[in-house]
Amino acid sequence: MPAANALALQTLLVGGLLNFACSVIAFYLWNERRSERFLLFWALGWTFGWIRWATAFFALGKPELAPVLSLQSALLSFFFVLGAYDLLPGKPWKRPWIVGATALADLSFTLAGLVGGMPAELEYARFFTQLLILASALSWAYATERLPGYAFAAGTIFVWVGYVGIALSVLGKGVGSHVVIPLFNVPLMFSIIIIAYQRSRRELQENERTLQKIFDTAPAPIVITRPPRGEIERANALAIEALGLAPGDALGRSAIEHGLVADAGARERIYAELAAGRKVTGEVLTVQRAGGEARILAVHADRILLASGERNIFSFYDLTELRRAESDLAHAQRVTALGELSASLAHEVGQPLTAILANAQAARRFRQIDARHPELDQTLVDIAAAARDAGETISRLRLLFRKGATQHATVSLNAVVEDVLRLLKGSLVRNRVEVAADLAADLPAVTGDAIQLRQVLLNLLVNAQEAINAADAQRREIHVSTRRVDAHRIAVTVRDSGPGIAESELERIFDHFVTTKPNGIGMGLAVSRTILEAHDGRIWAERADGAGLTLRIELPAAG
Numbered sequence: 001m002p003a004a005n006a007l008a009l010q011t012l013l014v015g016g017l018l019n020f021a022c023s024v025i026a027f028y029l030w031n032e033r034r035s036e037r038f039l040l041f042w043a044l045g046w047t048f049g050w051i052r053w054a055t056a057f058f059a060l061g062k063p064e065l066a067p068v069l070s071l072q073s074a075l076l077s078f079f080f081v082l083g084a085y086d087l088l089p090g091k092p093w094k095r096p097w098i099v100g101a102t103a104l105a106d107l108s109f110t111l112a113g114l115v116g117g118m119p120a121e122l123e124y125a126r127f128f129t130q131l132l133i134l135a136s137a138l139s140w141a142y143a144t145e146r147l148p149g150y151a152f153a154a155g156t157i158f159v160w161v162g163y164v165g166i167a168l169s170v171l172g173k174g175v176g177s178h179v180v181i182p183l184f185n186v187p188l189m190f191s192i193i194i195i196a197y198q199r200s201r202r203e204l205q206e207n208e209r210t211l212q213k214i215f216d217t218a219p220a221p222i223v224i225t226r227p228p229r230g231e232i233e234r235a236n237a238l239a240i241e242a243l244g245l246a247p248g249d250a251l252g253r254s255a256i257e258h259g260l261v262a263d264a265g266a267r268e269r270i271y272a273e274l275a276a277g278r279k280v281t282g283e284v285l286t287v288q289r290a291g292g293e294a295r296i297l298a299v300h301a302d303r304i305l306l307a308s309g310e311r312n313i314f315s316f317y318d319l320t321e322l323r324r325a326e327s328d329l330a331h332a333q334r335v336t337a338l339g340e341l342s343a344s345l346a347h348e349v350g351q352p353l354t355a356i357l358a359n360a361q362a363a364r365r366f367r368q369i370d371a372r373h374p375e376l377d378q379t380l381v382d383i384a385a386a387a388r389d390a391g392e393t394i395s396r397l398r399l400l401f402r403k404g405a406t407q408h409a410t411v412s413l414n415a416v417v418e419d420v421l422r423l424l425k426g427s428l429v430r431n432r433v434e435v436a437a438d439l440a441a442d443l444p445a446v447t448g449d450a451i452q453l454r455q456v457l458l459n460l461l462v463n464a465q466e467a468i469n470a471a472d473a474q475r476r477e478i479h480v481s482t483r484r485v486d487a488h489r490i491a492v493t494v495r496d497s498g499p500g501i502a503e504s505e506l507e508r509i510f511d512h513f514v515t516t517k518p519n520g521i522g523m524g525l526a527v528s529r530t531i532l533e534a535h536d537g538r539i540w541a542e543r544a545d546g547a548g549l550t551l552r553i554e555l556p557a558a559g
Contacts, residue, residue, distance in 0.1 A: 012054075012056055013057070019052075021189075022185050022189045023043050027040075029193070033199075036199065041082040041083035042079065045075075045079035045080040046076075048075040051072055055068055055069055055072060077130045084133055085102075087137050128161060132161065135161070138150045138157065145202075147199065149199075153191030156188055156191055218236060220317060221243070222314070223313075224314075226312075227309075227310050230255060230312070232255070233251065242297075259289050262287045262288075266285040269283060270283050274302070275303075283298070284296065284298055285297045285298075285299050294320075296319040297318060298317045300315045300316065301315075408448055408449055409448075410558050411449075411453060413492055414443055416453050417480055417492070418439075419454060421461070424458070427465065428465065431469055431476075433468055433476045435477075435478045435479075436478070437480045437481070438481040438482075439480075440483045440484060443482050446557060447558040448555065453535075459528045464498065465496075468496055468498045471497075477496070478496050490554070491552060492553040492555075493550060495544050495549070495551075499547060500548050501541075501549060510526055525539075532555070537554055
């Protein structure tokens with residue numbers, strides 16, 4: 001085999017292998033970074049490059065394959081130029097007319113070479129044009145973005161252009177057979193890897209700065225901790241302030257080490273959900289520092305997996321002031337409800353006071369007749385009983401009027417129902433409303449604030465009575481029942497014989513300022529739902545069989 005042919009085969013083999021390797025690497029990089037289109041374009045360019053080298057190997061001594069080689073060169077050049085466009089500001093390859101003009105120029109080189117019988121000369125002209133476009137685009141990109149990879153790639157191409165130009169002037173057309181020519185793909189590939197790495201690193205840094213800015217300026221406190229000990233890794237200024245942490249000493253220690261104590265039940269539920277891979281949304285958690293005020297927080301949390309391990313992300317809203325406002329609103333609503341029952345309450349207190357007065361006058365007469373009159377002792381007993389009734393009524397009123405912090409204790413729902421029914425007895429009698437109470441004998445207690453639970457029952461029963469009055473129906477009945485749903489839940493049901501409401505209103509009646517009463521303000525049921533949700537309970541409405549409305553309450557059993 002002549003030495004020239006041996007060198008040509010060697011060049012073809014090296015060129016094909018290098019272009020194949022470069023295309024594989026570029027496709028891999030593009031698969032990792034799909035947003036970097038220049039990697040895809042250059043991967044396609046190198047793909048047509050190794051196909052061209054392979055075709056050239058089989059085309060030795062076959063001039064009829066020259067058009068195929070020219071077309072492959074045109075495709076190679078086209079995709080490399082598109083890759084260069086992707087590095088420029090504004091990404092010109094996205095403009096159809098620029099892509100069309102580039103394709104037309106490539107095709108013109110190919111046709112001119114074939115028609116004019118000068119394929120080799122025009123092939124080199126296209127080759128130099130392609131390299132100059134690449135080098136110019138990379139130089140422009142370096143001037144714009146100042147990434148060293150652009151300068152290295154542009155320098156490599158300019159050296160390549162200079163070397164091929166000198167070799168062409170010395171060796172003529174035979175320079176295409178020189179094995180050094182395809183070796184320039186190696187530094188170009190390294191340039192591409194450097195550019196991809198530097199662009200990726202820059203994007204990561206920009207994302208980090210953006211996320212840090214979002215983290216710092218978020219309208220909610222955010223804390224990131226490292227399981228399992230819970231060391232605080234990041235906390236924005238709002239979180240540091242809300243939790244009362246020292247700004248310079250917030251990180252690296254857990255909440256417990258900072259002296260923060262959370263109620264164990266809610267804390268365990270949050271971590272159990274995170275361990276199970278579920279998000280936590282709106283879990284209410286009470287947190288307190290030693291000697292500080294307890295803060296009520298609505299916590300949202302999620303767990304993410306990073307290369308360095310798992311992290312827990314917490315964001316929360318401080319509900320302390322809101323709960324205080326809700327407490328004030330609930331107190332105002334209690335006062336309003338009791339104000340509406342003033343006539344009934346006056347009757348409830350007036351009856352025993354009248355009895356006391358009558359019995360006292362009778363006792364005075366008995367004493368005047370005979371200090372040992374047989375009716376005197378019984379009269380004094382009646383006075384004491386009437387005074388006790390009045391005192392109990394006033395005590396129940398005082399409890400409902402009381403304003404203060406929520407006090408959770410063990411509460412009997414049966415006792416709550418009975419207390420409220422006694423309070424409403426006069427009003428129910430005056431309005432000719434019959435109440436049937438079906439209270440379960442074996443009902444477990446619940447944990448909650450007795451005053452707030454009385455308020456809920458008072459709201460439901462007053463609403464039921466007013467609904468019956470509005471309907472002016474012959475049947476004037478309220479049915480109240482308690483029962484055990486299961487081992488963990490207790491239910492209370494209030495059903496009236498009023499007109500009921502439309503199906504579409506069953507959920508809306510629990511919204512603030514939504515009312516079906518002409519003079520109502522729409523707060524009773526909204527406040528009731530807020531109270532029950534704070535007790536981990538729920539309330540909902542159903543249309544009763546026939547006429548009326550059924551309101552159901554569920555609360556967790558104590559323990």
